[in-house]
Amino acid sequence: MQELLRFLIGGIVVSAFAALSDMLSPKSFAGLFGAAPSIALATLTLAIVHSGKAYAAVEARSMVMGAAAFCVYAACCSRVLMRGRHSALAATVALLPVWFALGFALLWLFGGRAA
Amino acid sequence: MSIQARPQKLKQSKWWELALRFGFGGLCTVIAGLVAKKFGAAAGGLFLAFPAIFPSGASLIASHEKERKHRAGMHGTHRGCQLAGVDAAGATMGCVGLGAFAVVVWQELPRHNAALVIAAASIAWAAVSFAVWWVWRKRAIVRRRK
Numbered sequence: 001m002q003e004l005l006r007f008l009i010g011g012i013v014v015s016a017f018a019a020l021s022d023m024l025s026p027k028s029f030a031g032l033f034g035a036a037p038s039i040a041l042a043t044l045t046l047a048i049v050h051s052g053k054a055y056a057a058v059e060a061r062s063m064v065m066g067a068a069a070f071c072v073y074a075a076c077c078s079r080v081l082m083r084g085r086h087s088a089l090a091a092t093v094a095l096l097p098v099w100f101a102l103g104f105a106l107l108w109l110f111g112g113r114a115a
Numbered sequence: 116m117s118i119q120a121r122p123q124k125l126k127q128s129k130w131w132e133l134a135l136r137f138g139f140g141g142l143c144t145v146i147a148g149l150v151a152k153k154f155g156a157a158a159g160g161l162f163l164a165f166p167a168i169f170p171s172g173a174s175l176i177a178s179h180e181k182e183r184k185h186r187a188g189m190h191g192t193h194r195g196c197q198l199a200g201v202d203a204a205g206a207t208m209g210c211v212g213l214g215a216f217a218v219v220v221w222q223e224l225p226r227h228n229a230a231l232v233i234a235a236a237s238i239a240w241a242a243v244s245f246a247v248w249w250v251w252r253k254r255a256i257v258r259r260r261k
Contacts, residue, residue, distance in 0.1 A: 012137075019214065022127075023124045025119050025121065027201040028251075031209065032248055036240070037213055043147050043163055057225050060160060061221045065165040069164070075207045081200030082196075084192070088174045089173070112159050
């Protein structure tokens with residue numbers, strides 16, 4: 001039941017930010033909403049209710065590292081897509097390992113020390 | 116170019132594109148929760164900044180632009196990709212704001228009211244993202260004039 005609630009809240013928040021991004025221009029400004037804290041808003045609210053504020057704060061600490069990884073990933077995607085040689089979906093999916101590698105490397109390096 | 120909101124652009128999206136985003140968003144939220152449950156809050160927290168709908172968003176931007184150019188009798192593949200690249204540049208700047216959101220929640224949540232902290236973090240996200248974009252935009256305009 002809790003997973004279904006998560007799915008619905010996550011879907012609604014992500015769709016709302018995506019819709020906002022769709023109708024805005026210029027595209028560089030609309031792109032800001034591609035990195036909106038949509039999943040975080042849905043997940044942190046539920047984490048606070050079910051597991052407490054301390055638990056959610058630990059999640060937020062890791063999120064800083066996730067955001068750094070996302071920044072590098074998005075910059076790589078931008079560089080590749082600007083050349084216009086690859087399909088957008090193929091390029092963005094092929095570069096996802098950048099996020100995983102950097103995110104988990106940062107978590108491994110700083111995850112236990114920043115508390 | 117100034118910032119503009121065109122609600123009529125929402126009509127360009129097909130029902131399956133909206134469903135895809137809703138599904139991806141919901142799925143990533145569930146995965147973040149399951150990872151936290153299985154591997155702890157630290158690992159789960161990483162997924163709060165997962166580029167969940169980024170690939171599908173970039174793909175939709177490219178395909179919409181391609182369709183638009185096709186209607187005008189042009190090819191549009193190259194232009195579509197470039198537009199998705201500009202959107203990705205925006206997301207890169209938005210990530211600075213995303214980091215600010217996370218720092219505010221991490222530092223302030225244990226000591227203050229949760230609703231206030233989430234609201235303050237959202238304001239921090241918007242303020243930092245817009246400020247970074249504004250500086251980038253100003254610099255781009257100056258560079259173009261030189």
